[in-house]
Amino acid sequence: MKRKMMGWIFVSMFFCIVGSAVRSEGGETYFLCPKTLGPVYWTLAERGAKAAGEELGVEVIFNGPSEANSSKQINMIEDMLSKGIQGLGISPNDAQAIKPLIADAIDEGVSVVTFDSDAPESKRAYYIGPASDKQNGKDMADYIAKKIGYKGEIAFMCGGLAAENQVATMNSAREELSKYPDIQVVATLPSNNDMQKSYENATTLIKTYPDLKGILGFTGGQPPAAAEVIEQAIAAGELKKGQIVVTGVGFPSNCRKYIKNGTLELIFSWESEKLGYTSVYVLNKLRNKQPVEDGFTLPKIGKLNVEGTSIWTGMTLVTAENVDSFDF
């Protein structure tokens, strides 16, 4: 008897889930596939995409694999393509593996963009990202140069020396700093994406370069690590407050503490929400054969930069004044 009951429970549960997922048809459907579901970064991208969908009156499905796995992502996109969608936005886990699938989708008349991560050799119409590596490197370099009075020693902290985008950003920053003859970039320390190593790197920098004026971090983990080490050094009396300026790429969540107490004055961040939002708008433009021109504006974001087939939503400057307005 119990066995039978269990069977019924299972069957009814199954129908409930399927039933609740059935949606009304009509209008266009866009599918956005992030690297994975779960992290708040993607939840916010979903929020942006859904908001744009509502403004435009299109259905937006935002779904990704439960782990950042390329083959599961491809399976999922294949299944959605056979269901029939009009627009497809992908943040590919593997830029190479996704290429044939993007070609297939375009052959079937589906509009395709990439967001957050690009598949540059594919046939996608546009890539939507926060800022070009070149621009970002230049902006960060400009900021720190100004902060240290265009004079003194600067050190770079990065995640890895093999990551293409970071190398491009660092080269651009270096080029910008080379305009100021009194500024020297004395070291570039990779953490290999290990937080512990970032702390060690920051400690090494402080000990090795007593005249260090600034630290520029190129991944989200670097500025808070440098800030933590500097705060400890100040507490131990080894450094004076404000002696070293720290900035770079960061996120409000892991930098909030240091921004509020002033160790970090400003970090360069970006909002995944804008990426999701812009992706849906660009897909809609592609569907309606509207041109995507440099400087086109979107309701919630404003002006966007278009550079070739790349669309930049812009970096967000996070300071003590606005740090609490971000929930990521």
Added chain:
Amino acid sequence: MMKKSPFKFPFNEKTRVTWVLLALLVGMVLVFSWTSESFLSRRNFLNIMRQTAETGMIVITVAFLVLSRDIDISMGSALGFCCIVLGLMLKSGVDMYQAGFLTILTGAVMGAFSGFLVAGLKLQGMVASAGLLILLRGLCYVLTKGYPVSGFSDEFLALGRLRFWNVLPLSFTALIVIVVIAHIIMEKTNIGLQITVLGANRTTAKFSGIGVDRIKFLLFTANGMMIGFASFFLLSRMASAEATTGQGYDLDILASCLLGGLSLSGSKGNILSVFLGLMNIGIMRNGFNQLAIPAIYQDIVLGVVIALNAANWVRARRE
């Protein structure tokens, strides 16, 4: 009705799992064809077949291991490793059939190594393969240095898209052949009987003159070879191998075995049910994807289905 020796199952009980799985399968097809217009399209069935084929092949050899009361959990890493080895060989200009053969050989060596640990050094399969799981994944990172391996010839990529009469993918055809052969081995041959006896009681098996260690060694080696074989199709379909390729597949494969009515305590179940379990999971994933149910909830539902069914199978055996 439960006074049985572990060697013989009453006919109806053995087939019940198969019938329930078949009913579940038909039920799901009905529900999904109602919820999604495109579910019954030829193209969607192609998706399902291509997506289940590679893991399906490995499911079958793992089923043999489970039937003999052993287990392997390194399939995901091994699959990734084989894909990378194959990819690197193809990139360096080795002929694709030679490369395929060498990959199967690589798989066989890996399998034989696990087999040696289990049969020779008397480790449990779980322990031996847990080591291999970590070791092979490490090797994946070493071989690729973190960069994806891609850029293969069109001839190789065409294999992943090849299909007979435009409906039957090559990989799925291979799976069907494997299932049929495996079913015959399990049901009709002496080896099948020996595996069943071994799974039921190792001591009995030993005293009945069955070469326990020899069988274990063979099963692990066969599993490794099958992983090499499957990697050929996976790489051809995915066109790229990265250090994380195959991650998580080990659990998907075991899930198919468990839904297919196998018991981790060995000897119970049959290959046909395992195949149905595999197809059930494949269709469920596809249908859920089409309904755009978030992947996280898919995993939860899948977990519940497997747990309920496993509980059901255990109860059925006790009754």
